Amino acid sequence: MEEGLVTTSLLGEEKPGNSGIGGHGGGSSSFTATVVLSTCVASCGSFAYGCAYGYSSPAESGIMDDLGLSTAQYSVFGSILTIGGVFGALISGKVADFIGRRCTMWFFEVFCIIGWFLIVFAKGSWWLDIGRVSLGFGFGLHCYLAPIYIAEITPKNFRGGFTAVTQLTACCGLLLMYSVGNFVSWRMLALIGAIPCLVQIVGVFFIPESPRWLAKFGKAKEVEATLQRLRGKNVDVSQEAADIRDYTETFQCLSEPRFLDVFQRKYAHSLIVGVGLMCLVQFGGTNGISYYASSIFEKAGSSTSIGTTTMAAIQIPFSALSVLLMDKLGRRPLLMITAVGACLGSFVTGLAFLLQEVDQRKEITSILVLTGVVVYSASYSMGLASTPWVLMSEIFPINIKGSAGSLVTVLNYFSSWIVSYAFNFLFDWSSSGVFFIFSIICASITLFVSKLVPETKGKALEEIQASLTLIG
Numbered sequence: 001m002e003e004g005l006v007t008t009s010l011l012g013e014e015k016p017g018n019s020g021i022g023g024h025g026g027g028s029s030s031f032t033a034t035v036v037l038s039t040c041v042a043s044c045g046s047f048a049y050g051c052a053y054g055y056s057s058p059a060e061s062g063i064m065d066d067l068g069l070s071t072a073q074y075s076v077f078g079s080i081l082t083i084g085g086v087f088g089a090l091i092s093g094k095v096a097d098f099i100g101r102r103c104t105m106w107f108f109e110v111f112c113i114i115g116w117f118l119i120v121f122a123k124g125s126w127w128l129d130i131g132r133v134s135l136g137f138g139f140g141l142h143c144y145l146a147p148i149y150i151a152e153i154t155p156k157n158f159r160g161g162f163t164a165v166t167q168l169t170a171c172c173g174l175l176l177m178y179s180v181g182n183f184v185s186w187r188m189l190a191l192i193g194a195i196p197c198l199v200q201i202v203g204v205f206f207i208p209e210s211p212r213w214l215a216k217f218g219k220a221k222e223v224e225a226t227l228q229r230l231r232g233k234n235v236d237v238s239q240e241a242a243d244i245r246d247y248t249e250t251f252q253c254l255s256e257p258r259f260l261d262v263f264q265r266k267y268a269h270s271l272i273v274g275v276g277l278m279c280l281v282q283f284g285g286t287n288g289i290s291y292y293a294s295s296i297f298e299k300a301g302s303s304t305s306i307g308t309t310t311m312a313a314i315q316i317p318f319s320a321l322s323v324l325l326m327d328k329l330g331r332r333p334l335l336m337i338t339a340v341g342a343c344l345g346s347f348v349t350g351l352a353f354l355l356q357e358v359d360q361r362k363e364i365t366s367i368l369v370l371t372g373v374v375v376y377s378a379s380y381s382m383g384l385a386s387t388p389w390v391l392m393s394e395i396f397p398i399n400i401k402g403s404a405g406s407l408v409t410v411l412n413y414f415s416s417w418i419v420s421y422a423f424n425f426l427f428d429w430s431s432s433g434v435f436f437i438f439s440i441i442c443a444s445i446t447l448f449v450s451k452l453v454p455e456t457k458g459k460a461l462e463e464i465q466a467s468l469t470l471i472g
Helices: 002-012 033-067 071-099 101-120 125-153 159-180 186-206 211-216 220-231 238-254 259-263 265-283 286-291 293-300 304-325 331-359 362-384 387-395 401-429 431-452 461-468
Strands: none
Touching (some): 033 101, 033 125, 033 159, 033 186, 033 220, 071 101, 071 125, 071 401, 101 186, 125 159, 125 211, 125 387, 125 401, 159 186, 159 387, 211 220, 211 238, 238 461, 259 265, 259 401, 265 286, 265 387, 286 293, 286 362, 286 401, 286 431, 293 304, 293 401, 304 362, 331 362, 331 387, 331 431, 387 461, 401 431
């Protein structure tokens, strides 16, 4: 009960001239060049992730011909990125809490650069696989870190849009690999993939540490100096700095930070939202559709090159739209609208394959499948891809953020692996049935969001986290 009173005071106490937690500075109506630069540097990792994600498709024929790999060996190379990601995700929160957000960026990019160069100089499948695992390990750390860091440095009125930039840059990296991969060798393509990693390593030296992380370790002077740099020289950040310090100290006193603390009753709402949303989005079929898009279009009688290129290209403008709408519409409306869109896209694709099974009309099937997949990809890019990560960066209190973030990221990778592994079997079982399953799951996301997901738009991180851990 005492804990409930403490968290209630965080929400209820208002100081003169303050409209709640983080009312000064954190709700600034503008953003500084430092915030933009820091977001760009953090997003370089997402661009690199998009490159790694898209590398295996254009490099397939070149690697198999040059190194004499079998289909099974190349399948291992393509999928093992996820395995590395699981191991990176397991320690992501603890590493980011222990050495800081900036140092973790440097740390994970070292693994990514090693991975790319192992691929560049590969002489056999083992070199490729170790390089791919190293890449996956690095990006497992990044998937947790990037949204957390951006959310912790950005003014609350712009936090959602800035955090969504990570998805936009990932799509740009993916499109770069698909486009350039048709004209360069697979070794040169791997070198290109390493460039954003090198850019981020250099960029880390020019960006500030997260003020929330500094507060966690009692560095009061650094908290205010960092906020001043992030908010601008003429902005009074004293109140925002005090709110961050008071909130952090309060939650640090509630319990010693241990992994099992994540499962305490007072964090149940945050955990259900974080884990539930991330897993539902993955089970909605995104990786199955993106990994096996060529097979889907081929079975529908469509051009695989036109279909995959269209699917990749459509993600760029809709990811950009996500950045613009995140802080305009809010998290909940954006999630529900895009979940309905993904549901519709899956349903149209399933219906197309059902018509093909009934009367073999390939002309109608190919048009409907392309339409359905494009609608799904656009919807996913506009909200389902980035919004769960935005919410994950906002809802967990500082004392469990590392453990909870690691748990959510691991489950995201594990759900992704299940869908990637099972898709071919389900597609062979029923090409229409698998998309109807995806449609049902996407529809359930709308219900889940309407009942459980809080709106976090325009609220300070401390306000969001205190309200979700409130005990009656």
